[in-house]
Amino acid sequence: MKNVRLTIGDKWLIGILLVLSITGISFSFILFPVQGNVIAEISVDSKRIKTIPLRKGYHEEIRIGGEMEYAVIEVQDEKIRIRQDDSPRQIGVQTGWISSPPQQIVNLPYRIVIHLVSSENIDVDDIAR
DSSP states (O other): OOOOOOOHHHHHHHHHHHHHHHHHHHHHHHHSOOOOSEEEEEEETTEEEEEEEOOTTOEEEEEEEOSSSEEEEEEETTEEEEEEEOOSSOHHHHHOOBOSTTOEEEETTTTEEEEEEESSOOSOSOOOO
16 A cells, blocks of 8 residues: 655645535524514314414423323423323323424324414425425
8 A cells, every 4th residue: 555645735735625515514603593573372173272483492391181190391491392101102292392393292182283384485385285
C-alpha cells in the first residue's frame, strides 16, 4: 500500500467543503423552522371533545370514561400521550409521546383519537381520512 499525503490544496478543499456544509445546515434551520402552533385534537366517538395547544410549560391531565373503563391523557410541554387506560392490550399507552403533526394516537377500545395539527404546512403530500 502506498502512503497517501494530503497536499495544501486538498486541505483547503476539505475546509471549504466543511464550511459550506455547516453554513447550509444553519440556513436550513432559519429558512425552515420547526413547526409552530401545534394543536392536539382529542376526539371520542368521532366527536371532538377538546382542543389543546401544545406549548412549553403547559401541563394537563384529562380523564375520559368512568370508574371502571377509563383512559388518562397527559399533556406536558410540547407533547401528548395516553398515560394509562384499562384496556387489555395497552396499544394507546404503548404508542408513547407524540409531538409533531400529523402524528396521532388511536385507542380503539374507547374510540379515542388524538390527532396533531399545525397552522403551518407540513412535509406530507396527503393524508387519507
